Amino acid sequence: MxxxxxxxxxxxxxxxxxxxxxxxxxxxxxxxxxxxxxxAAPASRPTAYDVTRExxxxxxxxxxxxxxxxxxxxxxxxVQTASGTxxxxxxxxxxLRSNHFSLAVGDPVRFIGANIPTEQGNVFLARIAQxxxxxxxxxxxxGFLLATTASRALxxxxxxxxAQQGKPR
Amino acid sequence: xxxxMNRLAFFVLVVVGSFAAACGGGGSGSGPGPxxxxxxxxxxxxxxxxxxxxxxxxxxAGTELCAGSGSFFGRVGTFVADAHGNITGGLxxxxxxxxxQTLQFTGGTYSIGPDxxxxxxxxxxxxxxxxxIALSSTTEGAIxxxxxxxxxxxxxxxxxxxxxxDKALAGGYVFDFKGVEVTGTTVSPASIVGRFDADGAGGVxxxxxxxxxxxxxxxxxxxxxGAFYQFDPNTDGTTFGRGTAKIAGRNFAFYAVDATRVKxxxxxxxxxxxxxxxxxxxxxxxxxxxxxxxAFLISGLSTTGSIGTAGRFxxxxxxNLTGVVVDENNNGVITLLPNGTVTGTYTVDNNQLGGGTLxxxxxxxxxxxxxxxxxxxxxxxxxxxxxxxxxxxxxSAQTTNPISAASLAxxxxxxxxxxxxxxxxxxxxxxxxxxxxxxxxxxFNEFATGKQFFDVPISGSLVLNGDGTQANxxxxxxQITPARTFNFTVYVVNQNTLFLVGVDxxxxxxxxxxxxx
Numbered sequence: 001m002x003x004x005x006x007x008x009x010x011x012x013x014x015x016x017x018x019x020x021x022x023x024x025x026x027x028x029x030x031x032x033x034x035x036x037x038x039x040a041a042p043a044s045r046p047t048a049y050d051v052t053r054e055x056x057x058x059x060x061x062x063x064x065x066x067x068x069x070x071x072x073x074x075x076x077x078x079v080q081t082a083s084g085t086x087x088x089x090x091x092x093x094x095x096l097r098s099n100h101f102s103l104a105v106g107d108p109v110r111f112i113g114a115n116i117p118t119e120q121g122n123v124f125l126a127r128i129a130q131x132x133x134x135x136x137x138x139x140x141x142x143g144f145l146l147a148t149t150a151s152r153a154l155x156x157x158x159x160x161x162x163a164q165q166g167k168p169r
Numbered sequence: 170x171x172x173x174m175n176r177l178a179f180f181v182l183v184v185v186g187s188f189a190a191a192c193g194g195g196g197s198g199s200g201p202g203p204x205x206x207x208x209x210x211x212x213x214x215x216x217x218x219x220x221x222x223x224x225x226x227x228x229x230a231g232t233e234l235c236a237g238s239g240s241f242f243g244r245v246g247t248f249v250a251d252a253h254g255n256i257t258g259g260l261x262x263x264x265x266x267x268x269x270q271t272l273q274f275t276g277g278t279y280s281i282g283p284d285x286x287x288x289x290x291x292x293x294x295x296x297x298x299x300x301x302i303a304l305s306s307t308t309e310g311a312i313x314x315x316x317x318x319x320x321x322x323x324x325x326x327x328x329x330x331x332x333x334x335d336k337a338l339a340g341g342y343v344f345d346f347k348g349v350e351v352t353g354t355t356v357s358p359a360s361i362v363g364r365f366d367a368d369g370a371g372g373v374x375x376x377x378x379x380x381x382x383x384x385x386x387x388x389x390x391x392x393x394x395g396a397f398y399q400f401d402p403n404t405d406g407t408t409f410g411r412g413t414a415k416i417a418g419r420n421f422a423f424y425a426v427d428a429t430r431v432k433x434x435x436x437x438x439x440x441x442x443x444x445x446x447x448x449x450x451x452x453x454x455x456x457x458x459x460x461x462x463x464a465f466l467i468s469g470l471s472t473t474g475s476i477g478t479a480g481r482f483x484x485x486x487x488x489n490l491t492g493v494v495v496d497e498n499n500n501g502v503i504t505l506l507p508n509g510t511v512t513g514t515y516t517v518d519n520n521q522l523g524g525g526t527l528x529x530x531x532x533x534x535x536x537x538x539x540x541x542x543x544x545x546x547x548x549x550x551x552x553x554x555x556x557x558x559x560x561x562x563x564x565s566a567q568t569t570n571p572i573s574a575a576s577l578a579x580x581x582x583x584x585x586x587x588x589x590x591x592x593x594x595x596x597x598x599x600x601x602x603x604x605x606x607x608x609x610x611x612x613f614n615e616f617a618t619g620k621q622f623f624d625v626p627i628s629g630s631l632v633l634n635g636d637g638t639q640a641n642x643x644x645x646x647x648q649i650t651p652a653r654t655f656n657f658t659v660y661v662v663n664q665n666t667l668f669l670v671g672v673d674x675x676x677x678x679x680x681x682x683x684x685x686x
Contacts, residue, residue: 036390037518037524038388038389039387039388044557045535045557046535047472048472048557049473071473071501071502071674072473072499073474073475073589073674073677074500089473091474092591094591125472140356140383141355142383142384142472142557143557144357144383144384144472145473147239148358149240149349149358150240150356151237152266152351152440153351153356153439156267167295167316168316169263169295
């Protein structure tokens with residue numbers, strides 16, 4: 001039990017603390033109002049390429065289809081591995097052709113990629129494809145197909161040489 | 170181009186010839202006799218070369234052949250049509266595989282049929298590029314490039330030259346740019362959506378954006394310093410409405426349609442972005458701004474390939490979503506919602522500038538996340554923010570009027586884009602009957618030699634589900650060899666606009682249908 005003076009002082013301190021708390025709260029709420037939204041933790045679809053689940057797959061070509069009716073759309077190769085057959089997705093066949101990458105039954109192949117589930121079973125999304133000594137990147141490091149984007153990263157001379165030479169722009 | 174013009178000229182000749190033959194028949198013995206009722210006069214054709222008159226700004230994005238592979242490119246500009254089939258001038262900015270160029274149109278031709286479809290050729294110093302167009306009115310339409318090894322689609326609108334001053338662009342603008350971002354040797358699909366205030370004097374304030382680069386999300390960012398816009402000080406600005414701008418830290422060339430719409434093309438080669446900015450309604454946006462049923466349409470790329478998504482949701486004005494219906498075609502993998510039970514929420518930024526987030530979760534299919542910027546209380550740009558997806562587009566308030574096949578009957582132009590193993594772009598016109606059946610004609614470009622198709626007859630049907638605000642069925646039979654069928658789900662925005670997403674497992678196609686007068 002303190003003196004009256006102490007009680008008054010405590011009351012004043014409480015008021016000051018309360019006022020300060022309110023002021024801080026107002027400042028904080030103002031700051032929150034002006035703050036930009038942070039990037040939300042993105043939800044992941046089961047069909048998304050997951051770099052953390054990359055594996056290497058090695059085997060022999062059982063069949064190769066440039067325009068498979070089985071999703072995802074694009075070229076698919078069925079590979080016989082030591083643990084069974086695997087359906088490998090390679091993206092647009094036009095990209096493989098333009099990189100002079102072709103496959104035939106019986107060819108030994110090696111892929112780096114990641115499995116995704118589909119209603120028709122698992123599909124291995126290839127990021128790197130190797131046939132003999134030829135190695136091509138099918139997907140970027142983040143898993144997106146290079147077929148519709150990659151040529152913009154080529155050296156200018158290569159782009160100029162192979163682009164719409166002489167055609168209207 | 171010449172062949173196509175000849176073909177269209179032939180088409181016009183056939184139509185005119187048929188009309189003349191029908192009129193001429195009155196003098197023959199088989200004509201109506203004395204006392205019989207004369208046939209009603211033919212209504213005048215809705216469209217002709219005179220329908221395309223004045224100066225039009227266009228924007229499109231697509232795929233060109235570059236170093237043997239398909240490569241994203243953007244094309245934005247303006248052309249001047251003389252109402253008689255001639256292009257008398259214009260200017261465009263292209264961001265193509267070999268660089269960024271500004272090219273003057275020195276001429277060109279066009280031809281518009283009675284259904285509003287037509288062909289357009291734009292000539293610059295490098296030659297002539299060709300396009301199929303379809304007029305939804307005399308002031309706007311859909312456009313698709315039809316050259317071999319180059320395909321693209323977009324829109325064009327008549328320009329208001331009074332808006333070609335910095336002062337005319339004042340107020341808030343919401344934008345949606347899509348393209349590719351190149352960093353070193355890494356090329357990534359990218360989407361940037363956001364908003365800014367133009368101050369009427371070339372300054373930009375309150376700039377906010379969200380970027381999604383190969384699935385890597387920026388979160389909401391303020392514009393880096395140096396943002397501006399400026400009409401070109403020479404005649405390119407005063408005559409064609411061209412200018413330059415720095416938006417969201419990127420450099421652009423732009424063409425103003427009017428004070429409410431501006432078309433942008435990125436100039437930070439080898440990165441490339443293209444898209445439109447829309448004047449933002451001048452209100453303080455909050456949760457209540459999003460209230461009612463909305464249909465949406467987005468498209469882009471996933472790690473399996475092309476992705477297109479359409480659907481609808483109801484926002485309650487208080488942060489809750491119900492009635493979520495979704496059709497997603499992820500490179501042939503179809504996901505339909507609701508699959509289990511769907512719940513959803515949304516937020517609108519405290520700063521009242523129209524940004525926000527939106528999420529729904531299906532107990533079986535998982536979570537779908539988006540950010541948006543509201544153009545108004547009835548429309549916004551929409552970007553998906555789920556992992557390994559780069560997809561964006563629009564949402565629009567659905568009509569509260571009853572929807573029926575009869576209320577939707579009429580003439581429409583359409584613009585579809587997508588593809589299977591290669592990019593495809595479609596432009597056409599159809600007439601929908603009160604029973605839901607339709608017939609029409611389309612052109613499309615499949616991005617390869619010999620894969621440009623013109624005047625392909627189409628037919629099919631629209632089947633509405635329930636009250637029509639949900640997922641409706643739209644089947645299109647294209648009469649070519651071999652015959653092709655396109656199965657879509659349609660979400661009705663209102664009696665003038667429909668959103669379509671293809672649900673075939675062998676192709677990914679999305680697009681819109683817009684009513685003609």
